[in-house]
Amino acid sequence: MTKKILVISGSDRQGSFNTQLSNLFVKSFGEKGYESALLDYNDVPLLSQNNEYPTVEAVINLRNTVKLYDAFVFVSPEYNGSYPARLKNLIDWLSRPESQEGTQELTVINGKKATVASAANSTYGKFVRKNLNELLAYTRMNPMDHEGLGIRIPVEAWGTGDLVLDSEQQQNFDEFIASFISYIEEKLN
Template sequence: MHNILLIIGSLRKNSFNRQLAQVISSELAGKANVSTLRFDDIPYMNQDIEWPAPEAVRRVRETVAAADGVWIVTPEYNFNFPGLLKNLLDWLSRPTVQGDYKSAATYKKKVTISGAGGKNATTNSRARLTELLEFMRADVMPGGGTGVAVNMDAFKTDKVVFTEEQLRLLHEQVEAFLAFLG
């Protein structure tokens, strides 16, 4: 079975994207080993502390490197993905061996993207994230990922109710990602 690492672009305990990640994890059950990356303790990217990298950075790099595939689940803030996620990706894109970009945790890493948000279903954040990941030489699964427009009541109740169509699209993405991993 493949090892798939979920990266959730929101730290909020019951965020819409954490709920989406739970659906993805359930859909992957029995088909892959799934874990979620903890990265709330990494510092802001700063070349003054890059060599040697802080322990938290080394931990997330090793975790990402050990995964067969990474599934990023991200909200959309102001037409883009969150700065928290950008900071993580900045650290992951840096080489672990000075001067050898191929040593970066993201180099040729197989990635897919999903997101839950407002009525545009994270279209912009997923597009910008794809662009960044491709620049970082990650191997992003084609198709743009799956966006979920959350029900309006979720903004009051903090509970996302997924439609049958959304669940079907997520199921298709799971199957496509497993095939993409080989």
């Protein structure tokens, strides 16, 4: 059966470059015959162990959506060398069992394949990509053994607001997509 790929942007900024990059992923996966969508998680509250159980509806809905997908691409801005709090909050929610009696193996992301990408400034998001890959492994996802796709936001993009990939970035993007597709089609032991 065709695999489904969920793309998650770490930014809720209006006109976010990472959300634009996320949409390029969704489009490209679609063109390659995969079902793909961008996750909307603006209604997910800040996790507190005081409100974990019973679980709020927004998080139940989030987990039900995540269950439908086989693979995940996290596309995140770099905030002070790491991921934004909203993305950590989302992953924290997903890393917890659905019921209070559940074990860590019973989360909706356990064992799922994933990878990371970032549109950032001069670092190409290398710090957020490294930290995010480590976080995904920590939460028992199966991140691809790859440093992730780093896109340097072109200077002109800050004027126009549009993220347009140059030919080298487009080639990196296409190669990265190809690597991820072979990874998700590969059987893990």
